[in-house]
Amino acid sequence: MASSTDLDIVNVTKRFGAHAAVDDVSFSVAPGEFFSILGPSGCGKTTLMRMIAGFEHPTSGDIRIRGQSMLGVPANKRPVNMVFQSLALFPMMSVGENVAYGLTCRGVSRAEAEERASRMLDRVGLKGFGERRVTALSGGQRQRVAIARCLVLEPTLVLLDEPLGALDLKLREHMKIELKQLQGTFNTTFAYITHDQSEALVMSDRIAVMNQGRFEQVGSPRELYHNPETPFVASFVGETNRWQGEAAPASGGAIAVRLPSGAVVQGQGRAASGALAFVRPEAVALAQDPASLSTLPNRFEGRVSAVLFDGAASSLLIDTAGFEQPVRAVLPQAGPLAGIHVGAPVHLGWTADAMKVFAA
Amino acid sequence: MTAKPAQRLTLFLLLAPAVLWLGLLIVLPHVEILVLSFSERVAPRVYAFGLGNYLEFFTEPLYWRTFARTAFMSILVTALTLVLAFPIALYIARVAQGRLKAMLLLLCLLPFWVSELVRTLGWMILLRETGVISYVLLATGLTEQRVEFLYNDGAVILGLVYGGLLFMIVPLANALESLEPAIVEAGYDLGGSRWTVLRRIVIPHAMPGIVAGSIIVFMLTIGNFATPVLLGGKNGLWFTEQIYAQFITRFNWPQGAAFGMLLLLLSSAIVWLGLRLTGQSLGTTLKQA
Numbered sequence: 001m002a003s004s005t006d007l008d009i010v011n012v013t014k015r016f017g018a019h020a021a022v023d024d025v026s027f028s029v030a031p032g033e034f035f036s037i038l039g040p041s042g043c044g045k046t047t048l049m050r051m052i053a054g055f056e057h058p059t060s061g062d063i064r065i066r067g068q069s070m071l072g073v074p075a076n077k078r079p080v081n082m083v084f085q086s087l088a089l090f091p092m093m094s095v096g097e098n099v100a101y102g103l104t105c106r107g108v109s110r111a112e113a114e115e116r117a118s119r120m121l122d123r124v125g126l127k128g129f130g131e132r133r134v135t136a137l138s139g140g141q142r143q144r145v146a147i148a149r150c151l152v153l154e155p156t157l158v159l160l161d162e163p164l165g166a167l168d169l170k171l172r173e174h175m176k177i178e179l180k181q182l183q184g185t186f187n188t189t190f191a192y193i194t195h196d197q198s199e200a201l202v203m204s205d206r207i208a209v210m211n212q213g214r215f216e217q218v219g220s221p222r223e224l225y226h227n228p229e230t231p232f233v234a235s236f237v238g239e240t241n242r243w244q245g246e247a248a249p250a251s252g253g254a255i256a257v258r259l260p261s262g263a264v265v266q267g268q269g270r271a272a273s274g275a276l277a278f279v280r281p282e283a284v285a286l287a288q289d290p291a292s293l294s295t296l297p298n299r300f301e302g303r304v305s306a307v308l309f310d311g312a313a314s315s316l317l318i319d320t321a322g323f324e325q326p327v328r329a330v331l332p333q334a335g336p337l338a339g340i341h342v343g344a345p346v347h348l349g350w351t352a353d354a355m356k357v358f359a360a
Numbered sequence: 361m362t363a364k365p366a367q368r369l370t371l372f373l374l375l376a377p378a379v380l381w382l383g384l385l386i387v388l389p390h391v392e393i394l395v396l397s398f399s400e401r402v403a404p405r406v407y408a409f410g411l412g413n414y415l416e417f418f419t420e421p422l423y424w425r426t427f428a429r430t431a432f433m434s435i436l437v438t439a440l441t442l443v444l445a446f447p448i449a450l451y452i453a454r455v456a457q458g459r460l461k462a463m464l465l466l467l468c469l470l471p472f473w474v475s476e477l478v479r480t481l482g483w484m485i486l487l488r489e490t491g492v493i494s495y496v497l498l499a500t501g502l503t504e505q506r507v508e509f510l511y512n513d514g515a516v517i518l519g520l521v522y523g524g525l526l527f528m529i530v531p532l533a534n535a536l537e538s539l540e541p542a543i544v545e546a547g548y549d550l551g552g553s554r555w556t557v558l559r560r561i562v563i564p565h566a567m568p569g570i571v572a573g574s575i576i577v578f579m580l581t582i583g584n585f586a587t588p589v590l591l592g593g594k595n596g597l598w599f600t601e602q603i604y605a606q607f608i609t610r611f612n613w614p615q616g617a618a619f620g621m622l623l624l625l626l627s628s629a630i631v632w633l634g635l636r637l638t639g640q641s642l643g644t645t646l647k648q649a
Binding site: 053054055074075076077080081082084085086088089090091092093101102105106149150153 | 540542543545546547548549550551552553556560561564565
């Protein structure tokens with residue numbers, strides 16, 4: 001039976017004693033999709049991935065690959081291969097033997113397995129590395145061997161368990177792009193789990209944000225970033241300002257939130273009494289002259305308390321009257337406010353659309 | 361100027377126990393035995409240099425047959441011990457957790473709190489004609505009369521494997537413990553069966569431990585005296601018995617010395633061959649042990 005999805009997770013629950021590590025999760029992954037599960041450590045994403053690989057068994061629910069239920073199918077019989085967090089290359093084998101291992105397990109002849117392994121090594125940019133020991137490789141090369149070892153088996157689905165965690169920052173940035181390109185050239189479905197929102201945002205077609213065993217939201221990176229559906233997603237994905245207050249009525253479909261100091265901010269969303277408000281740093285407009293912010297419903301005055309310089313990701317902390325915590329905004333590095341320093345007075349504001357309000 | 365001699369003296373004092381131990385207990389007796397093995401008795405109380413003791417070994421079939429039998433049986437015992445110890449070590453290293461792990465190791469260690477002689481006598485109580493097993497078989501009607509399980513090769517092998525088990529389990533469990541669980545999982549994930557994972561991942565990883573345990577068990581077995589004598593009786597025919605007989609019964613020390621040197625050569629040669637065949641170096645093996 002042909003199936004339009006590569007992976008279907010249907011109401012899967014996994015309990016360890018009374019604790020539900022994975023609590024009634026359902027989702028589908030389309031062929032060729034790069035799907036990420038993003039969540040803090042301990043949210044159940046590793047358990048979920050191990051159930052797909054076949055190392056754990058769901059307490060209830062079904063796992064289907066191309067429409068075939070995988071319940072009762074052992075890990076070595078599933079069309080799924082995994083890139084482990086530690087990579088788990090076989091130190092007792094050469095690079096070529098590592099890649100050929102899965103083929104020989106399937107009964108492919110030794111000569112053909114070696115031939116296919118060396119072709120696969122060419123494709124991942126490790127031509128001529130077949131005879132090397134895996135211990136003699138750099139971090140990025142080991143990464144590619146781990147992926148080549150899976151891809152050579154032409155699996156329906158490749159699972160990746162935070163494989164970039166052990167790399168240094170520069171290499172990690174590079175491997176993010178390389179992984180995405182590899183996935184594109186092989187057109188294999190990838191399911192990637194990570195706690196690093198930047199990895200998920202850069203590489204994925206769709207991301208599921210997971211928290212305490214449940215999916216909070218599934219969507220494209222942009223949807224998650226700009227239209228978070230839950231306060232957890234709003235605060236976990238990307239940098240944000242977060243305030244707590246009381247909901248109050250406002251005009252024009254907006255909702256107002258009264259902060260403990262008495263200051264009132266306006267945003268979009270729903271809340272009955274307690275409310276949480278989120279504003280992205282890049283949505284906070286800054287000006288020296290209050291007149292230029294006059295169209296914004298939220299206007300405040302503050303004083304720069306810290307400049308957090310980090311290249312393109314630099315930000316400003318602004319002590320603002322009415323807010324207990326300083327407001328975070330993007331550091332302007334061009335225009336009249338470029339070179340702003342600690343202690344400088346500044347006007348700030350944001351639109352009602354830029355502020356997401358949730359019930360607390 | 362006084363610092364240097366003082367330092368040298370300190371170094372000498374620090375090394376003294378090791379040097380004395382090696383010199384007095386290992387090198388000196390072996391040199392003595394080597395020299396002794398080359399002396400022939402030409403007349404009462406008159407000795408001359410000669411190869412007669414070694415020639416005697418090759419001309420008397422009993423000697424070299426016992427020698428070959430000891431070598432073969434020791435290899436067999438080592439292999440049996442390895443096969444038995446591997447699953448136990450695998451369980452201790454990979455499955456058992458916390459208290460259970462400590463308890464299992466203790467359980468392996470427990471028999472070694474009593475002397476080898478007492479342990480072997482324990483086996484005799486079980487195996488002899490009037491022993492426990494024979495009695496149970498007769499009482500349950502499985503046999504018509506009492507059965508003697510002692511004084512055969514089976515009993516000797518049983519006793520020697522039992523005595524070697526701990527020395528195989530400990531280095532094996534050590535080696536297996538260092539195997540990362542993810543590597544075993546990767547072995548399954550890429551399509552390997554249990555047998556493939558064992559053969560291509562677990563055993564190669566445990567190789568230093570296998571070799572270390574095998575060397576220890578082999579050495580202990582080939583040099584064992586009490587177990588083959590007590591469990592094998594006159595059928596034991598262990599080469600150490602021949603050495604004992606020359607030294608103690610016949611009072612022919614030069615002949616005993618020659619046998620001793622031959623046994624040393626034999627065990628060294630087999631260990632060397634074993635290391636060559638498995639491609640292991642003595643260095644990595646010692647680290648594992």
